[in-house]
Amino acid sequence: MTSFDGALRGYAFPIHQRDSFKCRYCGVPGSRDFNSWLTLSWDHLLPKGHPNHDNPDYIVTACNFCNTADNHYFKLAEKRGLKFDGLTPDQLVAQRLPFVQATREEYESFWKQYVSNK
Numbered sequence: 657m658t659s660f661d662g663a664l665r666g667y668a669f670p671i672h673q674r675d676s677f678k679c680r681y682c683g684v685p686g687s688r689d690f691n692s693w694l695t696l697s698w699d700h701l702l703p704k705g706h707p708n709h710d711n712p713d714y715i716v717t718a719c720n721f722c723n724t725a726d727n728h729y730f731k732l733a734e735k736r737g738l739k740f741d742g743l744t745p746d747q748l749v750a751q752r753l754p755f756v757q758a759t760r761e762e763y764e765s766f767w768k769q770y771v772s773n774k
């Protein structure tokens with residue numbers, strides 16, 4: 657592939673390709689919809705300083721919203737009793753998912769009330 661600038665066409669591309677261009681949390685389909693593709697970013701499953709933090713196996717496709725939905729995930733991990741060692745990438749996604757979903761649900765309620773069909 658030709659070299660392109662930017663995450664979507666560059667360093668994030670192999671991660672997105674591996675994940676079929678779908679957000680691992682909400683499933684927004686970047687290969688079917690151009691606007692969805694534009695929202696894709698990547699999400700580190702392990703905290704900074706972890707030996708596998710930058711290992712591509714532990715970085716997954718996430719849309720911008722899901723990526724930032726639980727912004728304090730790593731900071732709150734200890735308080736929430738979450739562990740990172742010994743979990744597979746799929747298990748790490750599953751561990752994070754309920755926190756992302758909780759924020760999505762809050763935003764969905766707001767959207768239904770104030771945004772949808774306005």
Ligand SMILES: [Zn+2]
Binds near residue numbers: 681718719721722
């Ligand atoms: Zn998403």
